[in-house]
Amino acid sequence: MHNKREAILPEGHHALYEAHRYSAAIRSGDLLFVSGQVGSRDDGTPEPVFEAQVRLAFTNLRGVLAAAGCTFDDVVDVTTFHTDPQSQFETVMTVRMAEIGAPPYPNWTAVGVTWLAGFDFEIKVIARIPANQSSGTL
Structure with a gap:
């Protein structure tokens, strides 16, 4: 296990990461610190219908977790806005x-x-990366 900061980006990540210069998540040791996920469509714009925006935020979150070999079962801390x-x-x-x-x-x-x-909901999490997951960025 190493403690160096490692950026995690999901496949097909949305335009907000480049536009605002941040990583979807940072792996440090066996912890994954996921940036706030919003109901952003691929072009970075908000999904206009609130429930669909919340569902899309969770979809985006699942994609970031998966890129690090995690699922929601590995999440230990959640903050929503x-x-x-x-x-x-x-x-x-x-x-x-x-x-x-x-x-x-x-x-x-x-x-x-x-x-x-421009969004109405955001979710950020901290997860523990399962021991069987190798280090890697997508």
Whole structure:
């Protein structure tokens, strides 16, 4: 195991990574620190329908996790950001329950924010990379 920072980018990653100069995730040792994932279409623009935007954010998250050999079962910490938590909560919970699987659930912090660069939902996670996964960037 090494502790050097290693960038992880999923196949077919969206344009926001290049436009804003950041990595989808950083692997450090056996931990994966995933940047906030939004409901971005391939060109970097927001999915306009809120529920579809949340589902796409989870799809984008799964792609980043997979690029590091992880699944949502490896996630230990979740932070979500919401532009209107009160009106969005029920929709987010419906999508969340379909996505995160069985207990034990990861810890989760939800934060209300005023700006997400045109998006209404963002999710970032920390995952433990399974021991059988070799190092590598896609």
